[in-house]
Amino acid sequence: MRSVSETVVPIKAHSQHQQALRSLAPELEQRIMTLLSEVKDPELPMLSIQDLGILRSIGWSCDEQLVVNISPTYSGCPAVEAIRVNIIEHLANHGYQNVLVIEQLSPAWTTEWMTEQGKAALKAHGIAAPLAHGCSKPVPVSGLECPQCNSTNTGLITEFGSTACKAMYNCHSCFETFDYFKAF
Amino acid sequence: MTEPDNLSTYVLRLADDAMVLGQRISEWTSNSPNLEEDIANSNVALDYLGRARMLYAYAATMLNTTEDDLAFMRDARQYTNLLMHELPKGDYAFSTVRQFFIDSFDVLYFEQLIHSGDAQLAAIAAKTFKECQYHVRRSRDLMVRLGDGTDESNSRMQTALDELWGYRHELFMDDELETELQQQGVAITRADLQPKWDAAIQDCLTEATLSIPEADWTVSGGRAGVHSEHLGHMLDDMQCLHRSHPGVTW
Numbered sequence: 001m002r003s004v005s006e007t008v009v010p011i012k013a014h015s016q017h018q019q020a021l022r023s024l025a026p027e028l029e030q031r032i033m034t035l036l037s038e039v040k041d042p043e044l045p046m047l048s049i050q051d052l053g054i055l056r057s058i059g060w061s062c063d064e065q066l067v068v069n070i071s072p073t074y075s076g077c078p079a080v081e082a083i084r085v086n087i088i089e090h091l092a093n094h095g096y097q098n099v100l101v102i103e104q105l106s107p108a109w110t111t112e113w114m115t116e117q118g119k120a121a122l123k124a125h126g127i128a129a130p131l132a133h134g135c136s137k138p139v140p141v142s143g144l145e146c147p148q149c150n151s152t153n154t155g156l157i158t159e160f161g162s163t164a165c166k167a168m169y170n171c172h173s174c175f176e177t178f179d180y181f182k183a184f
Numbered sequence: 185m186t187e188p189d190n191l192s193t194y195v196l197r198l199a200d201d202a203m204v205l206g207q208r209i210s211e212w213t214s215n216s217p218n219l220e221e222d223i224a225n226s227n228v229a230l231d232y233l234g235r236a237r238m239l240y241a242y243a244a245t246m247l248n249t250t251e252d253d254l255a256f257m258r259d260a261r262q263y264t265n266l267l268m269h270e271l272p273k274g275d276y277a278f279s280t281v282r283q284f285f286i287d288s289f290d291v292l293y294f295e296q297l298i299h300s301g302d303a304q305l306a307a308i309a310a311k312t313f314k315e316c317q318y319h320v321r322r323s324r325d326l327m328v329r330l331g332d333g334t335d336e337s338n339s340r341m342q343t344a345l346d347e348l349w350g351y352r353h354e355l356f357m358d359d360e361l362e363t364e365l366q367q368q369g370v371a372i373t374r375a376d377l378q379p380k381w382d383a384a385i386q387d388c389l390t391e392a393t394l395s396i397p398e399a400d401w402t403v404s405g406g407r408a409g410v411h412s413e414h415l416g417h418m419l420d421d422m423q424c425l426h427r428s429h430p431g432v433t434w
Contacts, residue, residue: 072311074230074315075234075235075311075315076229076231076232076233076235076237077230078230105238105304105307105310105311106303106310107310108307108310108311108314109311134314135314135315135317135318136317157220158220158223158224159224159318159321159322160220160223160224160227160228160318160322161223161227163227164227164231168220184314
């Protein structure tokens, strides 16, 4: 683990990485994208990094490194660090050794980039998917659909849940609590 | 380490603000009055730590050092955070009022900083602004709940307001360095934010049945590294592991 993480560059000034990337040959691009779709969010393992909407682009750097651009989610989210390491490891296991993962801060990640497939996977695992508005609106105090029984007879417990990205709700119909992936 | 210039000094200031307050908020982890607040404090502290890391990492590229050295190897006199951020967490009323003051400032500040001519600062500001909007809703809500709560909670909130009131001025002080950066389109003018901040505070205090303190006073010095006695103790705690085991990793 250590040797892999050491190959990961620290978060560096955005401007230094504004180099133009050369695109990959279509066949290689597809192979890499397939491999990347197998990298999951360690805290939400039903979501690939594509589903989560954090995989921005891939390409060759001028010194022939395979560059993977990802958008960090919440600024202190420990999952991002793990995802970086997992990308490097997974690609290395499939023969791609010279990989650079870059955290691209701008534009800032938003839950609007989450795929429909990702939202469905969240619901299937009992987590309400983010509503289609940003973080300027408060999370709903009531009426959010329960991902387990689909009732809207629900109430907010707390806007801050088990991870930075989630709020916690109570369902008054099935009496289960559930997480809501907050719009961000 | 390279000699700091205006930009790296400015970035370090913002980083120190985030680091120091993040550390203070994290002192509530496992100590908060209820489980929901405990989780919220831990989440908010993590946002601050993340913000500090982005800023330290950026400063480190300019200063040819590392984010860890900037956070863990500088003494209190080298820290340039604003004084309000470093004050001990106090009771829950004190931490709530401090958080509301700073959240209300941060939403205004980072919303503007998104337009900074410095691309990296603008990118960090855009992420930070999103998080601040969640933070200020919670701290404002707590202000109202505790202010318009019991006699005991109301009186503690009013005491906290009185104790913090004079620290607010420092939020709006523009020194020569920041003024120069404002002219270059990098930093933003703090003083311009005060009318909106004052209005937001007044609006909340009315709803929370609290009063603007009658006595006004001013303390400042954080940007010059002149701190309260509390910062050194906090840094001891925060930096001890890294200084005892240089270069330690998980």
